[in-house]
Amino acid sequence: MNGAESLVQTFVNCGVEVCFTNPGTSEMHFVAALDRIDGIRPVLGLFEGVVTGAADGYGRMAGKPAATLLHLGAGLGNGFANLHNARRAATPIINVVGEHATYHRQYDAPLASDIASVARPNSVWMETPEDARDVAAAGARAYAASMSAPGGIATLILPADTAWLDADAAANPVDFDAPHTVDGTEIDKVAAALKNGKKSAILLRGRVLLEDGLELAGRIQAATGARIMCDTFTPRMQRGAGRVKLERIPYFAEQAQEFLEGTEQLILVGAKNPVAFFAYPGKESWLTPKDADTLILARPEDDGMAALEALAEAVGAPAQAPEHVALAKPDLASGDLDADGVGRAIAHFLPEGAVMSDEGATAGLFTNIYTETAAPHDHMTLTGGSIGQGLPLAAGAAIACPDRKVVCFHGDGGAMYTLQSLWTMAREQLDVVTVILANRSYAILNIELMRVGAENPGPKALSMLDLHNPDLNWVKLAQGMGVEAVACSTAEDFNKAFEAAMSRKGPFLIEAII
Amino acid sequence: MNGAESLVQTFVNCGVEVCFTNPGTSEMHFVAALDRIDGIRPVLGLFEGVVTGAADGYGRMAGKPAATLLHLGAGLGNGFANLHNARRAATPIINVVGEHATYHRQYDAPLASDIASVARPNSVWMETPEDARDVAAAGARAYAASMSAPGGIATLILPADTAWLDADAAANPVDFDAPHTVDGTEIDKVAAALKNGKKSAILLRGRVLLEDGLELAGRIQAATGARIMCDTFTPRMQRGAGRVKLERIPYFAEQAQEFLEGTEQLILVGAKNPVAFFAYPGKESWLTPKDADTLILARPEDDGMAALEALAEAVGAPAQAPEHVALAKPDLASGDLDADGVGRAIAHFLPEGAVMSDEGATAGLFTNIYTETAAPHDHMTLTGGSIGQGLPLAAGAAIACPDRKVVCFHGDGGAMYTLQSLWTMAREQLDVVTVILANRSYAILNIELMRVGAENPGPKALSMLDLHNPDLNWVKLAQGMGVEAVACSTAEDFNKAFEAAMSRKGPFLIEAII
Structure with missing residues (x-):
């Protein structure tokens, strides 16, 4: 078993099922290992932005990482933009970035570049094994890092010789940080605030935007009168008929400001205070009304679902949200398309x-x-x-x-x-x-x-x-x-x-x- | 005059004529400035790898930089791979990378990322003006940095407010490092080596691969019997009928090794010792024969043309190279295309x-x-x-x-x-x-x-x-x-x-x- 095979088997042991690839010479042993070890489906992209964007889409829907296979710093660079988007979505992804063999790096061959410098802005974890026998354990750590709440991008830089030299065995999964449980006193603080008569808005992001989270939000709204809302851009949200509807913060800063006007306290559940997408001459960057209080029910790395459930109970929310979206299909248009x-x-x-x-x-x-x-x-x-x-x-x-x-x-x-x-x-x-x-x-x-x-x-x-x-x-x-x-x-x-x-x-x- | 206008006018003052662009919101004032100030042709690319690759092609042929206009870290990331190629070609390029307004950066808006970390691996120079009145001078320094021998990539990160706020005036060009003149004792050392009876090869790269440089190499070859050669991949070379022909080092490491076998001294003119493109199990990375001496006639930042001229004189080269490529057009094929x-x-x-x-x-x-x-x-x-x-x-x-x-x-x-x-x-x-x-x-x-x-x-x-x-x-x-x-x-x-x-x-x- 070589290093590449130990890595692929480790990924299989962790439950990784898909690898989006755009390989080059330095990744050939990993490619061969995908063949020899059963359990991972390779999916070829003809450009690295396809590879990283697909890994993002996969991770958002599967709730676990796909691996990517990228060719040195330049390949990672081509994938940078969609890794940036994935970072903002907190999507679990494991990048495997091929690198020159350890002993070859000193020669500054044409494809050599500072891979770590390109990887760092988007990665929650980054390692470069220097020995084939360290690769499997690094793979298990990469998986754990990508899955640690709220999810993120782990980048394993794989020198070619650590892929082709002998390894001992695959590694087993290691523990990762499950979402932290929010302390009851924090729940009580928010529950009390929601009853203080101020105009409140609850801003939700992450796991809580799936159907059961929306339901909790709808119940809390029913009990407290708080507005419930989401960011303009959310990684994944369930919506449509039968679900509790959130208000969406508008894109343009001045509209968002107007939208938030009158909010006296903003409760964050996995979200951050909204800011303008861009700065504009003479306009505000910070969109939360200046005299509003911000309360954090759950940080992105916290268990927002459990926190919402506890909050629903603390505010005496009804067992069901009173309002769900009714199916309403618009009439079809005719004439020139717009x-x-x-x-x-x-x-x-x-x-x-x-x-x-x-x-x-x-x-x-x-x-x-x-x-x-x-x-x-x-x-x-x-x-x-x-x-x-x-x-x-x-x-x-x-x-x-x-x-x-x-x-x-x-x-x-x-x-x-x-x-x-x-x-x-x-x-x-x-x-x-x-x-x-x-x-x-x-x-x-x-x-x-x-x-x-x-x-x-x-x-x-x-x-x-x-x-x-x-x-x-x-x-x-x-x-x-x-x-x-x-x-x-x-x-x-x-x-x-x-x-x-x-x-x-x-x-x-x-x-x-x- | 705002900061963006002062920058565009500075580029015009320096002789920049083209800007390859793929702008976003944070670059809109630079876009508007390209309109108001005459002298720069904007060329739109629908992807940043087009923008940076085109700037490389332009710079190789024009011998001076085009500007690029890129949208924050993600836009620069999309352009990374072709900037990497340009770095290896020592092509002069000025990147203008838009960034959030200085006061907006603290909010970590969705498009915010560590631009410098993405820029650093490929840049010989990098600055982020914090004040609109500093932008013009930074632009002049960027131009000079890109043109300093042997040429390179200068990256100017431009916060949006430094583009839209008032500036004083455009800047004038500043001095840059012209190619260094090689000392006569170095020339004499190489000239003496070329007459010591050892088997010599001269490896050329950079400006010396244009017709007049090749002619000098051909003359030196005639006087000394040295082989004259170039790397597998050269930024720009003049070749074909009427020119002195170089040998090209083969791509695959074992063929390159064979090709260089018997070389007792390798003379570098703007080149580095050849290394394998990739490492392979059990094969050599370093391709120069182990017992060969390496002599440096000119480093990449040196005036290789002057050094070759001096060397031609020192070895008593003939006034003209004895051999030039004869025009020989191959016969056309027929049948299935291959x-x-x-x-x-x-x-x-x-x-x-x-x-x-x-x-x-x-x-x-x-x-x-x-x-x-x-x-x-x-x-x-x-x-x-x-x-x-x-x-x-x-x-x-x-x-x-x-x-x-x-x-x-x-x-x-x-x-x-x-x-x-x-x-x-x-x-x-x-x-x-x-x-x-x-x-x-x-x-x-x-x-x-x-x-x-x-x-x-x-x-x-x-x-x-x-x-x-x-x-x-x-x-x-x-x-x-x-x-x-x-x-x-x-x-x-x-x-x-x-x-x-x-x-x-x-x-x-x-x-x-x-």
């Missing part, structure tokens, strides 16, 4: 149990609103703000949940960053329907250009935000990677295409020309 | 003064050999080993050299990493002809899997090196981004398509199915 029409059709035909990967950006707003009352589904968003995550996120979710329909709706600008994801969807025959919202622009930047006070933009500036000239043809791009595709410019065509896509299996792309 | 046939046609029809961006990998070997005796041209290769550089490199070179035909030949696996480059070629109507060598595999990895001793690979391992299932269709991918394209599977078709592409202007892609 973002509204796309949203109506998606919400109308979305099947129960679907998983939505939402990187619709400006054009996705309608979809977002209409699906609030659609069939119950899971909703994943761009947690770190680095566009180009929606497609691989969808691919990873489809691998985690093979029996659920995955719908990815994506702005055209953002989708170009990791369009190689379509090839992986085709190869693995993933049940992902992608809707490209083709407005042929970085539409958000046209808005932002004005918002930051950059007045009277001229043609040079506007050309940098415009994706016309030439127009992208997403049907050809998809077909070029083996994914069936169709373009629609009327609502009737889109309705028909989306309905048909929902009733078949396998990857499909619809370019919605809006 | 890598040999592609190479023949490219070498046959390559116009004088063309610029080749070579990421042909295994399938490009024939092209590489045949073009040695083609019309005189410039040749650029993958200096840092991180695949996915050839397309953007070609785009950048075409912007630096609008009157020269650029030919990019590229393996299909590598081309997928930065295929978005095709859109930029279409938008800017760049005169780039791309030949995709479609063997539908990471062919090099099939070789490397065996070479590293990973025996009897099974179907899982092989599937990770194979790009069939589904086949990529490069004609559709190119057309999807607005680039005309054709696929060829016979030599006759390829010959005709490539000949036609050489006689027209503008972007074109040929998928060579081999």
Whole structure:
């Protein structure tokens, strides 16, 4: 058994089932080990941003890490942006980053770079075994680190010789930090505050955004009158018919400020105080009203579910939340296709149990609103703000949940960053329907250009935000990677295409020309 | 004048003419400034690896930096791999990386990350102005740092408020380190060594690989009998008919060792001692024969041209090199297309003064050999080993050299990493002809899997090196981004398509199915 085999077997022992890969020469022994040791499904991505984004989607849905296999510092660099998004989602991921053999590093060969410097910003844990016999134990620690509450990215830098030299044996799983239990006095403090007559809002993030957590929030709301809300961008939330609905903090800072106005105390459950996504001249960064108190019910690493349950009891909440979303499918649109029409059709035909990967950006707003009352589904968003995550996120979710329909709706600008994801969807025959919202622009930047006070933009500036000239043809791009595709410019065509896509299996792309 | 305007004007004052951009909200004032200040051409890339790879191609050909405009740490991360390649090429580049406003950083907004940690591995210089009035001077220092011999990457991290707040004025260029002059005693030492009867080889890299440097090397060879050679991967070399030919060190370590065998002294001119690209079990990393002496005529930061001239004089070299490459165009192939046939046609029809961006990998070997005796041209290769550089490199070179035909030949696996480059070629109507060598595999990895001793690979391992299932269709991918394209599977078709592409202007892609 060599080091690579000991590592793969350790991952299997820990319960890792999938490895998203884009290997190079220094990872060949790991590749061979995936073959010799049963239990891990390798999934090839043709670009590392696909690999890391898919690992994020997998981890959000599976609740445990996939491994990635990346080629030295440059491969990790290509995967950086979607690791950044995954870090903001607290997704468990184990990166295996190949490195030159220990004795080869001194020579500064062309591919050598400071891998640790690229890994550090996104990693909760990082190790570089120097001996093949240390690899297995490092693998077990990597798994534990990725799973320690609230979840995070563990990066194991694997020198090639530690993969090919003899190892002793695989390692067994080691303990990791389960979510901390919140002390009863903290619960009581929040319970008392919720009864002090002040206007309260409870901001939820993490595990508590699944159905049972929302139910608890709804019960607490019923007993206390507190608003219940979530961040603009959440890693994973369950929503739609039959579930308790949260208010979502708006994206733009001034709208968020208005939204939060009047809040006298903000209760955080796995969340942080909301801040503006960007700074703008003369506008506030800190969005919580200045005279409001902040109370922390649960930190991200705490057991928010148990804390909510205890709080529900402490405030004498009813046994059930009084209000749940009623199923309300919007009417379908007709005529020229626009973002509204796309949203109506998606919400109308979305099947129960679907998983939505939402990187619709400006054009996705309608979809977002209409699906609030659609069939119950899971909703994943761009947690770190680095566009180009929606497609691989969808691919990873489809691998985690093979029996659920995955719908990815994506702005055209953002989708170009990791369009190689379509090839992986085709190869693995993933049940992902992608809707490209083709407005042929970085539409958000046209808005932002004005918002930051950059007045009277001229043609040079506007050309940098415009994706016309030439127009992208997403049907050809998809077909070029083996994914069936169709373009629609009327609502009737889109309705028909989306309905048909929902009733078949396998990857499909619809370019919605809006 | 705000900070962004002072920066753009400073770049103009320094002679920067192009900015490759992929901006976000935090860069909107820089975008607006590119509009208001004349003199810089913005070129949009739909992915940051396109932006940084194009800046590398531009810098290699122009001999001065382009600026890049990147969106915080995640945008820089997406550009990391091609910055790595540029670092290994010692290409002058100025990165402008947007950052949150100084007062906004404390809030750890979703897009916040440790930008410096991502920038450091590839940067020779890095600064973050904290005041709008410091931005212009920082810009002048960035330019100087990028131009200081031998050239490098300067990264200016630009907090959004330092871009939008008032500045005083633009800055003027500041002095940078010109190449150091090599001391005459060092020249004499090498001259004496070259006459001591030992078998010598001179390894050249950098500026000396242009025509006049090669001529000097040829003269020295004539006087001393030394071999003259270059690395496997060189940033830019002039080659073809009428020029002095160098020997190229082979890629695989054991072949390189054999190639260097018998060398008793190795003279370095801007180069380092050759090392294996990767380590392999039981094989050497250090490729210079163990008992050979290494003499340094010029370090990368030295004036290699002056040193070669002085050396030519010191060894009494003839006024002209005795041998120059004779034009020899290979016969065209017929029948089924293969890598040999592609190479023949490219070498046959390559116009004088063309610029080749070579990421042909295994399938490009024939092209590489045949073009040695083609019309005189410039040749650029993958200096840092991180695949996915050839397309953007070609785009950048075409912007630096609008009157020269650029030919990019590229393996299909590598081309997928930065295929978005095709859109930029279409938008800017760049005169780039791309030949995709479609063997539908990471062919090099099939070789490397065996070479590293990973025996009897099974179907899982092989599937990770194979790009069939589904086949990529490069004609559709190119057309999807607005680039005309054709696929060829016979030599006759390829010959005709490539000949036609050489006689027209503008972007074109040929998928060579081999």
